[in-house]
Amino acid sequence: GENVEQHPSTLSVQEGDSAVIKCTYSDSASNYFPWYKQELGKRPQLIIDIRSNVGEKKDQRIAVTLNKTAKHFSLHITETQPEDSAVYFCANEKLTFGTGTRLTIIP
């Protein structure tokens, strides 16, 4: 079946530094990769997504890169702020989610 692996499971970053979360997938036919942010006790919210026709997409401090050959994609958050603390999930178009990364920003 479909498999999306996400690493690391927890990540602590000093405020202002960058955070990188990586996901790998098994289905080479996948073309759409969203990232969701879930704050404690709240709903997952789409923060950025990428389609297979591009290798990188950026939205202010958030960027996603995609390597179709290696079948992995990454979330990059620069200049991290306390409000970035949350659990981040990657997913593919088959509705398979990664196991999540708990990101903690240390003031």
Add this chain to the structure above:
Amino acid sequence: NAGVMQNPRHLVRRRGQEARLRCSPMKGHSHVYWYRQLPEEGLKFMVYLQKENIIDESGMPKERFSAEFPKEGPSILRIQQVVRGDSAAYFCASSPLAGGEKDIQYFGAGTRLSVL
């Protein structure tokens, strides 16, 4: 445009009772997805429905769980004879696109089911 509406937000049931979770998709969306999230775990896909049709139920437990999305009214996730292991947050999401590609999904606030 109201977002995806789920109710109730919290539901408490005793073992053996039935739980009914409701989800109204965003206006204009005709595709609904249900997910289960156990405490401290990720989202697990359960079922994908369009109006009056179940498209993909590969994530649904074989027994006690059912889902529907009638022509009129919200989508319903029904859990019969609940057990403690059913305690979780159940999220509904909706999307506007048809076809094989399940695209951008908008999540509801979830229903937190507690089974005593």
